[in-house]
Amino acid sequence: MFLINCPYCGERDQSEFSCGGEAHIVRPKQPTELSDDQWAEYLFMRKNIKGVQFERWNHAHGCRKWFNMVRDTSNDKIHAVYKMGEKPPVE
Amino acid sequence: MTKFRVNKTKHVDQTKTVSFNFDGKSYHGFDGDTLASALLSNGVHLVGRSFKYHRPRGIMSCGSEEPNAICQINEDTDLTEPNVRATEIELYEGLKASSQNCWPSVNFDIGGINNFISQFIPAGFYYKTFMWPKSFWKKIYEPLIRWSAGLGKSPTKPDPELYDHKHVHCDVLIIGGGISGIIASKIAAKNNLRTILIEDKNILGGSTIFQKNENYKINNKYSSEWLDDEIAELQKLDNLTIKTRTSLAAYHSYNFLLAKENISDHLPLDKKNGGIRQRLWKIRADKVLVATGAIERPLVFNNNDRPGIMLANSVKKYLDFYGVSCGFNNVIFTNNDSAYETAVSLKEKGISVEIIDIRKKSNSKIVKNAEKLGVKIYWNSTIVNTFGHRKINSIELMNLSEDGSNVVGDKNRINCDCLAVSGGWTPMVHMHTQSGGKLDFRENDQTFIPTEIDENHINVGSCNGDFELEEIINNTNKKVKNFLKVSETEFDNTSVLNSKELDKRNIWLLPNYISEGKCKSFIDFQNDSTAKDIKLALREGFKSIEHVKRYTTTGMATDQGKLSNMHALGIIADTAGVKMGTLGTTTFRPPFTPLTFGSIVGRSVGKFFDIVRKTSIHEWHSQNNAKFENVGQWKRPWYYPINDEGLHDAVQRESKAARDSAGILDASTLGKIDIQGTDASEFLNRVYTNAWSKLGIGKCRYGLMLNEDGMVYDDGVTTRLGENHYLMTTTTGGAANVLSKLEDYLQTEWPELDVYLTSVTDHYSTASICGPNSKKILTKIFPDKDFSDDAFPHMSYQNAKIDEINCRIMRISFTGELSYEINIESKYGKSLWEKCIEVGKEFKITQYGTETMHLLRAEKGFIIVGQDTDGTMTPIDLQMDWIVSKKKYDFIGKRSLYRSDTIREDRKQLVGLLTDDPNEVLEEGAQIVSDVNKKPIEMVGHVTSSYFSPNLNKSIALAVVKSGKKMNGQKLIVPMENKNINVTVSDSVFLDKENKRIYA
Structure with a gap:
């Protein structure tokens, strides 16, 4: 059970949060210009890394804000949390 | 006093007799006994039958590692519980316990026949045998397996007891109240840290608390007396919470731990008073100190499972803590110094004891002391067989060869009534590994030792591989100081007299003159796995320890292999010729000891299992005979039977009434989201398939929402309340998810949009009135309002007032009838509803439920998302092409509507x-x-x-x-x-x- 440092509220129990999958996948601005393959890349393809991964999290039972998290999936160490729109920290 | 109660101790009050019943027979024990110590004081060793071969088994240990003495308690009551370890049950007046896995009785068990045919039921027997013929499966194999499987009986009625959950936070959590846990607690609490100490036994002190002899002294006091003083001081500390009878169940990441506190399990049934039975503590600790100690290892030799064969340190605890001698003619079988403590204790009380030591010699002080007391020691020897059916009566021993791989010389038979074995110690690293910690293998005593991984978590004491009193005290003090950043403590100059040495001769499977196939050398006592089974699995090609474990079921019983895992690993390593450290271990998973379901669910049972949401009109529905249906967490009226009407008849009547005259439905549960902001129209354009910019103020429009994959996600009518203000309705079940999804897009994809979303589902109650007479009813409720089609057209909304209370009227229809929905603040919902019913009487207004609503909309071919769609339907699949805008450049899911699969x-x-x-x-x-x-x-x-x-x-x-x-x-x-x-x-x-x- 993680202790997550919500960028808006501070440290809270993991049970207040929900994970929204891989971060930094930007919705294409012009979907209609894309081929089926390009659209499928956006729609379906997600990495599932063993190691350091960038993830979207939502403080669902708190401030309801979305934010990003850098987490090592092999040991659950959270390396950083940062607000939406902010640049990911360089490792 | 029975003859086995040889010693008076301060932990058992021999003036308070407690009577109990085991397997139908009455016995007496004393206040402070466990069921196991009380049975042993009555000379009862045989307490159960093994799982597979139904071999007689006796009490082996004195703690949670106990594999054999598992009982059913309070059978034939609602409070019955199977698989409870007799070593952990505190004795109370009237306790009723019985042995498991035997029929008709533990002394004569039909299943014992399995012992004689054991050659034909090797490891993997079930996988190999019950495969064919196929026709045998249903009638023969399955009933047979079901009859013989399982241990104990589950209660058949709901659990009458109360359970509780508690969330706590602390600076330091210390797991284990033995000597190292006590030292750590004192240092932490005295340095102003909010500290919690948990201990699974009913008193603190671990095994040091009964260590009272000349061989172990701390600051010139007996170690037990020194510890007593420490505990007394500990109890005076303000910022220390001590929780006994509390066992750690799980250690999750970020120092989140679960512990189960037993509150009333040790009380007689008539003293429980209906209070809480167990409490699950959910602890978030800044720092965690694990001091869980070590478990003594058995030795693996032929017929090592007879009743009367016990762990050496447990024999000592029964003697020195409970005052019970497990036998009068004891033999100790050991590979290390620690069992000599048991010998010294027995000898000092005048009880006969001999030692068989597989080592060639030892020069430690404790061994010298034992020799001085006249204990006979057979060096370089091993047991090759044991005898006695319901209890051990003799053993056979031989000398070991130089390298320990074989036996030599003549057999020698010794009579005994108790055999105490010690194969050294296994640190309890369960908690460390559960938290994600790794282990190192220490060659000299063949143990896995925790490697520190985290600045907020350490292991101290024997769970960290410190087995000698001196190193336990000094290392614990040093590590805790470093961990808590404390410069000096009262333990800095503790003088310790230690008599043991860490010297051991490790042989995982002891050699025998009898061929391996004929030996029953048990590794896992509860699941009856032998060394032979492990070797067979290896011969059959299983290599991974995880596979061998599952194939042979070693370590998979209710004790989770606390005594067996190390031997299984050792024998695999020896047989496969690999180093044990490279083999790894099986995964230690929570819970450490079984948790009751009650403690897991706590108060979330019955009506507290899930949230129940009711509309403001609920009471009226109940009074009018509504049958309710669960829609998400909501209770919605399903239908309103008159007299003994069934569902069908009621729905037929309600449906007809709604189309012939007027019907009324409670639509309050539909999700309502208030949308405001200068970009509200643009936002709707992006989330719905149809266009919204041109919707006039005061108009309503039906919208279909897709997922990005093009599949229908939700639908509902949205009303434009103002230039930058909309009210969206969603399906009842989808409301929360729709809001989350919309928030997600707003915050992450379109942060530039000026839009604010607020859930107002609970703020408004909605009465939906439909049917050809609905206009007349509305006119009567709102006499000032013009309801003509010109003044109030279909798909529009108007504000209105009832008795000065504001409400909104939407003319929208889900039934295909002329229909109005009146929205009013929830606190007026019931009054509004009653008014509609009152006014509608002359038009025979009929309340209808969800079933009739479903029927009416189906007559019109309107879909219900989630009933007619299942996450694989596009609007085109639903033949709703009309609602998909061709002009809009983009909306959620648009691009997916012409993927190769969707077209x-x-x-x-x-x-x-x-x-x-x-x-x-x-x-x-x-x-x-x-x-x-x-x-x-x-x-x-x-x-x-x-x-x-x-x-x-x-x-x-x-x-x-x-x-x-x-x-x-x-x-x-x-x-x-x-x-x-x-x-x-x-x-x-x-x-x-x-x-x-x-x-x-």
Whole structure:
């Protein structure tokens, strides 16, 4: 059970949060210009890394804000949390 | 006092007799006993039968590692509990316990025949045998396995006891109240840290608390007396919470831990007073100190499982803590110094004891002391066999060869009534590894030792591999100082007299003159796995320790292999010729000891299992005989039977009334989201498939929301309340998810949009009135309002007042009838409803529930998201092309509507179905086929909604059928168990195709 440092509220129990999958996948601005393959890349393809991964999290039972998290999936160490729109920290 | 109670101790009050019952016989013990110590004081060793071979088994240990003495307690009551370890049950007046896994009795067990045919039931027996013939499975194998499987009996009635959860935070959590846990607690609490100490036993002190002899002294006091003083001081500390009878169940990441506190398990049934039985502590600790100690290892030799064969340190605890001698003619079998403590204790009380030591010699002080007391020691020897059916009566020993791989010389038989074994110690690293910690293998005593991984978590004491008193005290002090950043402590100059040495001769499987195939050298006592089984698994090609474990079931019993895992690993390593450290261990998973279901669920039972949401009109529905249906967490009126009406009759009546005159539905549960902001229209354009910019203020529009994959996600009517203000409605079940999804897009994809979302579902109650007389009813409620089609057209909204209370009226329809929805602040919902009913009386207004609503909308072919869709339907599949804007550049899911898969013409599409026999009503979910003769029969679709329509006087259904769009008029078949039902594909709108009724 993680202790997550919500960028808006501070440290809270993991049970207040929900994970929204891989971060930094930007919705294409012009979907209609894309081929089926390009659209499928956006729609379906997600990495599932063993190691350091960038993830979207939502403080669902708190401030309801979305934010990003850098987490090592092999040991659950959270390396950083940062607000939406902010640049990911360089490792 | 029984003859086995040889010693008075301060932990057992021999003035307070406690009577209890075991296997139907009455016995006496004392206050402070466990069930195990009380049984042993009565000379009872045989307490159960083993799982597979039904061999007689006795009490082996004195703690949670106990594999044999597992009991059913309080049988034939609601409080009965199986698989409870006799070593952990505190004795109380009237306790009733019985042995498990034996029939008809523990002394004579029919299943014992398995012991004689054991050659034919090797590891993997079930996988190999019950495969064929196939026909045997149902009638013979399965009933047989079911009869013989399982330990104990589950209670058959709901648990009458209360359980509780508690969330706590602390600076330091210390797990284990032995000597190192006590030292750590004192240092932490004295340095102003909020500290919690948990201990699974009912008193603190671990094994040092009964260590009172000349061989172990701390600051010139007996170690037990030194510790008593420490505990007394500990109890005075303010910021220390001590929780005894509390066992750690799980250690999760980020120092989140679960511990189970036993509150009333040790009380007699009549003293429980209906209070809380167990409490689950959910602890978030800044720092965690694990001081869980070590478990003594057994030794693996032929017939090492007879009643009377026990762990050496447990024999000592029964003697020095409980005052019970497990035998009068003891033999100790050891490979290390620690068992000599037991010998010294026995000898000092004048009880006969001899030692068989597989080592060639030892020079430590404790061994010298034992020799001085006259204990006979057989060096370099091993036990090759044991005898005695219900209790051990003698052993046979031989000398070991130089390298320990074989036995040499003559057999020597010794009589005994108790055999105490010690194979050294295994640190309890469960907690460390559960938290994600890794282990290192220490060669000299063949143990896995924790490697520190985290600045907020350390291991101290014997769970960290410190087994000698001196190193326990000094290392614990040093580590805790470093961990808590403390510069000095009162333990800095503790003088310790230690008599043991860490010297051991490790032989995982002791050699024998008897061939391996004929030896029963048990590794896992509870699951009856032997060394032979492990070797067989290796011969059959299993290499991974995880596979060997599952194939042989070693370590998979209720004790989770606390005594067996190390030996299994050792024998695998020896046999496969690999180093044990490279083999790794099996995964240690929570819980450490079994948790009751009650403690897991806590108070969330019965009506507290899930949240119940009721509308403000709920009370009226109840009073008017409504039957309720669960929709998400909501209770919605399902139908309102009159007298003894059933569902069918009530729905037929309600449906007819709604179309013939007037019906009223509580629509308060629909999700409502208030949308405001200068970009609100643009936002709706992006989330719905149709266009919103041109919707006039005061108008309503139906919208369909897709997922990005193009599949229908939700639908509902949205009303434009103002230039930058909308009220969106969603499905009842989808409300929370829709809001989350919209927030997600707003915050992450379109942060530039000026839009604010607020859930207002609970703020408004909604009465939906439909039917040809609805306008007349509305006119009576709102006499000042003009309800003509010109003044108040379909798909529009107006503000109004009832008795000075503001409300909103929407003229929208989900039934196809002329229909109005009145929204009012929730606190006025019931009054509004009662007013509608009162005014509607002259028009025979009829309240209807969700079932009638479903029927009415099906007559009109309106979909219900989640009933007619299942996450694989696009709007095109639903034949709702009209709602998908061709002009809009983008909306959620648009691009997916022309992926190669979504443009396939043979997708399942929504159609209507009419049965050839108009009285035949199809089953929802029934499969649809086109040809029953061509096998295998191809399934072309399924029925999604089906009703008997009283307004059309025939059966109607909605279905999804492959290429259904092109199949209007075609015949299909719905095969049922006893018959094939012939159906014809039709338009999905069955009633009023011209939409005239909404203008009635």
